[in-house]
Amino acid sequence: MDTRPLGDLLDTLGEPTLRLLTAPAGLTVPVSEVLLYDAHAPLPPRAPGALLLAVGVRADEAGQLVGEAAAAGMAGLVVRGADGPGDGPVAEAERHRLALLAIDEDATWHHVHLLLAEAIGARPAPAGGGAALNDLFSLVNAVAAAVGGATVVEDPRQRILAYSTVPGQPVDEPRRQGILGRQVPDSPENTEQYRVLFASQSPVRLAALGEGELPRLAVAVRAGGETLGSLWAVDDGTLTPDADAALVRGASTAALLLLRARAAAELTRHLTGDLLRRLLEGTAEPDAAARDLGLAPDTPVRVAAFALDRTVSAPDGEQAALRLLDLVRLSCEARYGRHACVLVDGVVYALLPVTGEGGPERQRRLAEDIVRRAEQALRVLVRAGLGEVVPELAEVRDSRRDADLVLRVLGPAETVAAVREVRSRVVLFRLTEVMRAGREVRAGAWREVLAYDDAHGTDYARTLVCWLDAGGDMARAAKLLAVHPNTCRYRLRQAQAQLGIDLDDPDERLVLWLQLRTLAGLRGGASAAPPTG
Incomplete structure (x- = not known):
């Protein structure tokens, strides 16, 4: 499961989205998930590392919730209605060593939940190429230092795979939103820039697309003619003189890491798939398989x-x-x-x-x-x-x-x-x-009933099934057959007389019903399917 230190979340989101009121256990507390409080449902008994969003609970009424969240091992509580560090149940939070945070009055809970969940997940996955993706984060930090601007690496679908965290490098809102959503915002202008980028064999300088945005220096990441993604640097006017060359070198290394991540992911999928196949067949050792599957x-x-x-x-x-x-x-x-x-x-x-x-x-x-x-x-x-x-x-x-x-x-x-x-x-x-596979359970009166109907044009088999389906209720059976109840009674008497069936014997009724339902394929009001076997 992905985790982020509390301090990282605050740095990523920042004010006014999220404000820290108190963090008695420090900013290195790992946060693993975001939960929405529901006043009509109990909190989970254990939720270590969770941030609880106090939906519907004002800050000055959240004291009890602080204790319940701490008892569940949560990392913190997020409230609305606290304007400063002294507002809300700060004393309770400090006593329970639980982080207390606040959101802006105008923020919607679902939006905050989305931003926090995305920020927690904005990390390389530990499995399926995780080592290579961790190396991508190290690479973009090195490239950012070399070119002098904040850097990201993307896949061909404009999904952000890794981003630099070099202190002091300026970023604009599109980069911030891209990191939070792990996806570059879509627009016709963006589409045109990607078309220009992927058509070029060398780095391209791309103009800012709107007010408050910064230009970019970008290069495609390729291997053997295949486009694997792209490498981007924010250009605030202070890029190094050899930024183009540094970006090309970074793209070459990124190509190797992306190929390695792809191969590792495919290998992991193959191994887990084969392990599941053996589990389904009963040839894998369950305890070892559980460890391998996490x-x-x-x-x-x-x-x-x-x-x-x-x-x-x-x-x-x-x-x-x-x-x-x-x-x-x-x-x-x-x-x-x-x-x-x-x-x-x-x-x-x-x-x-x-x-x-x-x-x-x-x-x-x-x-x-x-x-x-x-x-x-x-x-x-x-x-x-x-x-x-x-x-x-x-x-x-x-x-x-x-x-x-x-x-x-x-x-x-x-x-x-x-x-x-x-x-x-x-x-x-x-x-x-089972019945089709055993000679002794395929034998019985059901075959004689079907044969008699075939030879004499009667409808005894369907009448018997409808009567049995109706639980012996003559009126319901007649309705299923679309006949008068007296007709149904007459058919049942004739079936017993002509074929020697004892409908007063519960065992015989049960066996006959099962055979007609399963082997003959009959249902109340339906036609018989040819028996098999």
Whole structure:
């Protein structure tokens, strides 16, 4: 999990967005996440490193909340309505050694939450090329010192990968917002500057795009003809005389680091995918796998399975499945960090850790979001099945089997379901498989009923299923059959007389019902499917 020292957050956001009232434990306290206070829900019992935004609580009423946040191990509390260091529950915060911060009266909580979350995440990820990305931060600091201006390195999609932190170098608002959002703000003027930059083989000087902005010196980062990104320096008029050459040297090193980060990320994804494959097959040692995946051995997990509609034809289906794997992986990585996903026989499996209250519900929403975005991107129907939550990795195969069964029983209009939502269908499906595999359970009166209907044009099988589906209620059965109740009674008497069925025997009723439902494929009011086996 990414963390930032409290002091870094204050330097990055600054006033008036965020003001420090007191920090009794110092500014090096690590901050790991941002939580929104909900007066109608209890605080999590443990949330070490969290910043709690006191939504709906004025500063002068936040004394009790200070104690609750400290008890949960949080790093600090953010309040509204405190104008200076002496306002708010400062004494309580100092007594509990909890940082107390304030936001401007005009700031919206959701905006502050977004800025803080982005500022905490504005660091190189520790997994999947983390060493190379850490080196990028060192590189841009070295380049910034060499050229004399604040520097960033971006990928081809204008996402900021690393930025310099050399003290005293001026920056403007677009750079600040780019760092916070890890993305260069989009505009037609920006698009034109990137077109000019990527068309050039040497550094280009780019004019300021608006009032209060500074010019830029930029160069494309390339390797073997492939554009890997770009390196930018803010030009406030004090760049060194050899800034162009220094930027070119920096771009050459950046290309090597970006290639290394890509290779490391791909290797990490391959290794975690292979590890998940072995877990699903039952050939991986669970405790070792948990360590490699960064999970505690007793972390509850579940498997989510994603599959394309079966009408997608190969080779289009194979390409679409690979794109689906990328989409599922990126979505899960955004939610969980480093993540294990793998494509097996056309199905994408993701291992989802279950943490905190409401975890299964959040995962269902995640699956719904993935399915929705996959359908938009691939223009193909995508379905998802969520297995049961299991208490540890050693039982992950059970959750995988659940997820596979959910995919098998989803109806034409259904795209996402958890196994507990379709449990009856799953049980009947498994019963069908078992009954079709055993000669002794395939035998019985159900075959005689179907054969009699075929030979005499009667409808005894469907009448029996409707009556049994209706729990013996003659009126409901007749309604399912769209006949008069007397007709239904007559058919049942004839079926018993002609075929020797004893409908007074509960065991015979149960077996006949299961066989007609599973082996003949009959449902109340539906036609019979040809029996198999």
